[in-house]
Amino acid sequence: MKPVLLFLVSTAWTLTGAQYYYQGLMDYLENRLLAIEDRMQFWHEQSHRYHTELKDFKKLTTEAMDALSKEHSLLFKDLEGASVRVDRVEREMDYVESQTSPRACANKADKVVEQGAWGLEESRGEEEEEKDWEEVQSKVSDCVEILSGIRSVKILKRVGSPKGMWTRDPRSSKVYVFNGTSGDSIYQFNSVRDFSSSLGVSSSREIRLPSEFSGTGSSVYNGYLYYIQQEDETDVQVVRFDLMTGMVTDIAMFPVESHALVYSLNPETVADLAADNEGLWLLYAASDNEPNIHLAKMDPDTLDIEQIWDTRCPRENAEAAFVVCGTVYVVYNTRLASRSRVQCLFDVNDMIVSEEAPLLYFPRRYGAHASLKYNPEEKQLYGWDDGYQIIYRLTMKRKLLV
Structure with a gap:
């Protein structure tokens, strides 16, 4: 009987140790998953913030480009007008020069x-x-x-x-x-x-x-x-x-x-x-x-x-x-x-x-x-x-x- 009793006690001790080991492993894995979930949540929050900032920056850039385009159009019109005036002045100068000869x-x-x-x-x-x-x-x-x-x-x-x-x-x-x-x-x-x-x-x-x-x-x-x-x-x-x-x-x-x-x-x-x-x-x-x-x-x-x-x-x-x-x-x-x-x-x-x-x-x-x-x-x-x-x-x- 004594050997049987010893065997039973040893088996019970082994099963209890294995239970504690697996329970610890499960707790560790659960903690790691919770940490990964926390990091994923943080990444989602950061990504949402970056996406919002990018949209705001794109909006500001679009507004600035529209303003620059309007200014460019106005400047181009001014330059065209100046070019027309310069050409007119040059034609007038050419006409005056053609009518006025060098005096000797x-x-x-x-x-x-x-x-x-x-x-x-x-x-x-x-x-x-x-x-x-x-x-x-x-x-x-x-x-x-x-x-x-x-x-x-x-x-x-x-x-x-x-x-x-x-x-x-x-x-x-x-x-x-x-x-x-x-x-x-x-x-x-x-x-x-x-x-x-x-x-x-x-x-x-x-x-x-x-x-x-x-x-x-x-x-x-x-x-x-x-x-x-x-x-x-x-x-x-x-x-x-x-x-x-x-x-x-x-x-x-x-x-x-x-x-x-x-x-x-x-x-x-x-x-x-x-x-x-x-x-x-x-x-x-x-x-x-x-x-x-x-x-x-x-x-x-x-x-x-x-x-x-x-x-x-x-x-x-x-x-x-x-x-x-x-x-x-x-x-x-x-x-x-x-x-x-x-x-x-x-x-x-x-x-x-x-x-x-x-x-x-x-x-x-x-x-x-x-x-x-x-x-x-x-x-x-x-x-x-x-x-x-x-x-x-x-x-x-x-x-x-x-």
Whole structure:
């Protein structure tokens, strides 16, 4: 009996211990579930709060966007109105400028008349009159035209880089395109019409130069290309290239500093070659400390310098220049490109002074001119403006004495 009793007691003890163990496990699991439920409830509360805040933020954002949209619409309407007013003012300015031509003047003894006859004051004696007449004749060249306005503008197309140069040989119909501010290739078209109808420069005749041109100051004159070449940091050379034979016929070293820019708004152009009825000209800056643009008359056959002038036209804010009948017209702009204007003139014959000539504005276009090339046969300017090729037809007047 005793072993049986011991067995029963042991079994009862074991069952009681197992009951306590499982009861503890169930209590632990119940506590963990309660904790998870508490956390889930907290998460639901936080999620509801975040959702409410997000809805409030979305509402505020929508209201702010609606207000900004209304303000944007009002501002856009104001800008449209301002643009209309600016265009109206520009048209009125263009009309006034077309009706008002630059006034020309000579020295104290002489003035200019538009009737076409040379004359002097009646109060002078015959000897003084003849002396003044001879003095005037010695100063006035055969070319007696001055620019009075821009008659029309034609935007031909857009080809190539934002900066470049294109021009037409005055003695032929051929057009030459310089894509960019440096390179050893230029492109020739048979006419302006061929260039206008082309898809690019692929249909043109490519001309390889023996050296790279520098800047947008090249010029074509009487079948020859004249361009600026820089072999190092100090040498600036003018190259005369025969477009017919493809040979260099002459090279001239020019005494200018390579870092002295002729136009402050076109830093790629060290010197600018220009052609007109009088021949070949070179616009340059003698040194970086020189504030004004200088002008040199060149022999187109030998590249010799015949005469040099200080134009008294500042280089600061200048973007381009061109020469018409021995008169330099310097075009100015701003660092943030706006409307180009001729603000300074210089006449090698002292027949025009810049102070007495009115401002001449170019119609507002895309940016600033990288180059302006005058064709004396057509009386047109070939401009390159932010990759657009533009033709400006000019109105001319005569320099005549009163």
